[in-house]
Amino acid sequence: MESKAAVTALAALAQESRLTVFRLLVQAGPTGMAAGKIGEMCGIPASSLSFHLKELTYAGLINSRQESRFVIYSANFNAMNDLLGFLTENCCQGSACSTTEACCPPTEELL
Amino acid sequence: MESKAAVTALAALAQESRLTVFRLLVQAGPTGMAAGKIGEMCGIPASSLSFHLKELTYAGLINSRQESRFVIYSANFNAMNDLLGFLTENCCQGSACSTTEACCPPTEELL
DNA sequence: TCCATATTTCTATATTAATGGAAATATAGA
DNA sequence: TCTATATTTCCATTAATATAGAAATATGGA
Numbered sequence: 343m344e345s346k347a348a349v350t351a352l353a354a355l356a357q358e359s360r361l362t363v364f365r366l367l368v369q370a371g372p373t374g375m376a377a378g379k380i381g382e383m384c385g386i387p388a389s390s391l392s393f394h395l396k397e398l399t400y401a402g403l404i405n406s407r408q409e410s411r412f413v414i415y416s417a418n419f420n421a422m423n424d425l426l427g428f429l430t431e432n433c434c435q436g437s438a439c440s441t442t443e444a445c446c447p448p449t450e451e452l453l
Numbered sequence: 454m455e456s457k458a459a460v461t462a463l464a465a466l467a468q469e470s471r472l473t474v475f476r477l478l479v480q481a482g483p484t485g486m487a488a489g490k491i492g493e494m495c496g497i498p499a500s501s502l503s504f505h506l507k508e509l510t511y512a513g514l515i516n517s518r519q520e521s522r523f524v525i526y527s528a529n530f531n532a533m534n535d536l537l538g539f540l541t542e543n544c545c546q547g548s549a550c551s552t553t554e555a556c557c558p559p560t561e562e563l564l
Numbered sequence: 565t566c567c568a569t570a571t572t573t574c575t576a577t578a579t580t581a582a583t584g585g586a587a588a589t590a591t592a593g594a
Numbered sequence: 595t596c597t598a599t600a601t602t603t604c605c606a607t608t609a610a611t612a613t614a615g616a617a618a619t620a621t622g623g624a
Contacts, residue, residue, distance in 0.1 A: 353467035356464035357612080392571065429475075432479075434482035435482060498585085499602080504582080
C-alpha cells in the first residue's frame with residue numbers, strides 16, 4: 343500500500359458519520375447493507391449519506407452493487423487489512439516486541 | 454475506545470507528514486527518536502514538525518520524554534492497537550469470516 | 565407508460581487545517 | 595553567566611471539507 347492511498351483512506355475514516363458507517367459495514371460483513379438502511383441506522387440524511395458513501399468508495403474502503411432498486415454497500419476487507427498492515431509495518435524493526443512490551447499485536451508468522 | 458477518540462486519532466494520521474512520522478516511530482519502537490532526528494529523516498521543517506508532533510500527541514498516538522536537551526518521541530502502541538481493534542470490532546458479526554473470505558485478520562482467540 | 569420508492573446531484577454557507585520563516589524559549593556544558 | 599544547540603510558539607496566507615434541503619435521476623412493479 344502506498345502512502346497516498348493510506349492518507350486517503352485515513353481521511354475518509356476520520357469523520358464521525360463515515361466512521362460509523364464503515365464500522366457498521368464491517369460488522370455487516372460481505373453481505374453488505376442498502377444505502378437507505380444505513381442512513382436509517384446511522385441517522386444520516388440521504389444527501390449527506392450519499393456524499394459520505396462516495397468518499398468511502400473513492401478511498402477504496404467500500405464497494406457497492408446494484409440489487410433491484412437498492413444499492414448495497416459493503417466493506418472492502420482487503421483494503422482495511424492493507425491499511426492496518428501499513429500502519430504496523432516493520433513495527434519495532436521487526437523484533438518480537440509484543441512478547442516483552444505492549445506493542446504491535448503478534449503477527450501470524452510469530453504464532 | 455470511544456468514537457470521538459478514534460476520529461481524532463484517524464484525523465491525526467490522515468496527513469502525509471504525520472503518517473510518515475508515526476510510522477517512523479512505530480518502526481523505532483519503544484526507544485523512540487529525538488525531534489530533530491525525526492525532522493531530518495522525514496524532511497520536515499522544525500516548525501511544521503513541532504505542529505504535527507503536537508497533533509499526534511493530542512490524539513494520544515505518541516508520547517514524549519525529555520532527555521537532556523532532546524525531546525524523545527515514541528509511538529503509543531496501546532493507542533494504536535486500540536484504534537485497530539475499534540475498526541475491526543465485531544467484524545462480520547463475530548463469525549470466523551477470515552476462513553471463508555478475505556475479511557478481518559483472525560483474532561488471537563480464534564487461533 | 566405511470567407511479568412509488570431509492571439514491572444521487574446541486575447548491576450555498578460555515579468551519580477547520582497546513583505551511584514555514586522568524587523570533588522566543590529551554591537545556592546543558594564550559 | 596555565556597554560548598551553542600534543540601525545540602516550540604507566533605503569525606498570515608492558502609485551501610479544503612461538512613452540511614442538508616430541494617431538485618433530478620434511476621429502478622422495478624402494476
